[in-house]
Amino acid sequence: MLDDNQLITDDNVARAKDLLACLERGDEQGAREVLDELSRIRETELYKEMGKLTRELHDAISTFGMDHEIVNLAKDEIPDARSRLRYVIELTDDAANKTLTAVESSIPLCDNLSKDSTDLNEKWKRFIKRDMDVNEFRELSARIDKFLEDNSAGVTTLRTNLSDILLAQDFQDLTSQIIKRVIDLVQNVESNLVNLVKLTGAKVDLGEVQKGDGIKATGPAVPGVDQGVVSGQDEVDELLSSLGF
Amino acid sequence: MNMKILVVDDFSTMRRIIKNLLNDLGFANISEADDGNTALPVLQKGGFDFLVTDWNMPGMTGIELLKAVRADDKLNTLPVLMVTAEQKREQIVEAAEAGVNGYIVKPFTAQTLKEKIDKIFERIDA
Known part of the structure; x- marks a missing residue:
């Protein structure tokens, strides 16, 4: 804890003595004022902590960089x-x-x-x-x-x-x-x-590509992208004639 | 030649191209359908001599249409030419096993279309 967060300080001891004195002499108004001040100090601390957490959260998100x-x-x-x-x-x-x-x-x-x-x-x-x-x-x-x-x-x-x-x-x-x-x-x-x-810590293996279903229609083959495709009509004809066409 | 031909492709531009090329080859009696589901009932009504179909279409694909045609007692001898961008080896083998009569990969030329059609009908006439 930082110094300004400490509870036992001269100021707080003085405030406590003040509060006691007010209560003993029956000064309700005075006692309330001291109590209000103490809770104000308490709230300020709370807000500071919240602010700090918010900043940390934002920093954490920003480290994603995207x-x-x-x-x-x-x-x-x-x-x-x-x-x-x-x-x-x-x-x-x-x-x-x-x-x-x-x-x-x-x-x-x-x-x-x-x-x-x-x-x-x-x-x-x-x-x-x-x-x-x-x-x-x-x-x-x-x-x-x-x-x-x-x-x-x-x-x-x-x-x-x-x-x-x-x-x-x-x-x-x-x-x-x-x-x-x-x-x-x-x-x-x-x-x-x-x-x-x-x-996420997972290994990225960009070399491994999920293979598609060979029989499902996949649209036009793109040169240099698709595997296991014929390069043109001549290869289709060759393949078919090897099948007895 | 008054052969009745059905051209099946989901893209109207491709249907127009094939239709024009077939016109050039002297075929004038051409109908169109945009997938297997619309093609099959048209074929089943009868009168068609030749089917030209794409493979990749929404609804019923060309390969499913081919299988449905071969499974239909009235249509099983209908010559089928596949004109498609699908060019995986296993797809061509599957089409062959399903009983396709010719297989043309897109993009194709007028000359290829003529050659394949000639070949299909030479075999049928032989």
Whole structure:
């Protein structure tokens, strides 16, 4: 105990004598005042002790060195990362759909162009060889006229579709930035978790990874990450042919 | 070719890609389903000549669909092509044992799709 916590001090002896004197001469008011002072001294000590304990508790938590960080991770950054990744899905989905729509609108245009060109080419060659009567030639020139008009419109549409496909690729820039941020977050969570595990005194063996169920669907294999996977279609074919396929 | 084909994948973009590639190969009669649970009743109604399915889907997965097809007396000879991102060796072996007719890993090319389909029907015709 520190000196100022000691009970037997000259001041306290004086206060006790004072209290006794007050009681003996029947001075109730005086006795109450001395008692009040004594309890005030007592309370001050109590508060000091509580303050000290609180400080010690706070210091103990601070030695974790990450109390705020973990709270922030759990409260803000992880839900935030979830919304960011959902946005990545939205952006890639949108880009894929825009591209597919442009392609689906272009394919029939190309098919028509190709069909008409082949057909007209064959007729045109017959015309050059003078192997065509005047009625058929009239029909041919009308078709050539229409073909040239259709071509001009078709090529304009194709050009627009190609621009749409080009523009739809703008997701790549945005999604890679978002994903990079999430990678940083995952790294941060990882190092915090490792520290927490170390604090509990458990051994951290980062080399040992729990093996997943081989048959359960696990999604796309990532090169250099997944074990026991084939590297591509050729290996699938090899494996299947070794099974008698 | 008027073969009736069912394409099963939970991602609509992948269904659109496969459908367009099949169109290019001359198949025009194509239906879609988004997992095994929706695919199986459609198949059981009959009329389908070929099934193209993903593996990893919510609800009923592609491997479960394949097993259900092989266990169904009316469907057990239906040719099944799996087009999937699942590429663990034991998964490919499991699909083979369950009676898959072809296995394509994503990402894939139009050429691969054509080769596997040709191979499947060469064997069936032989």
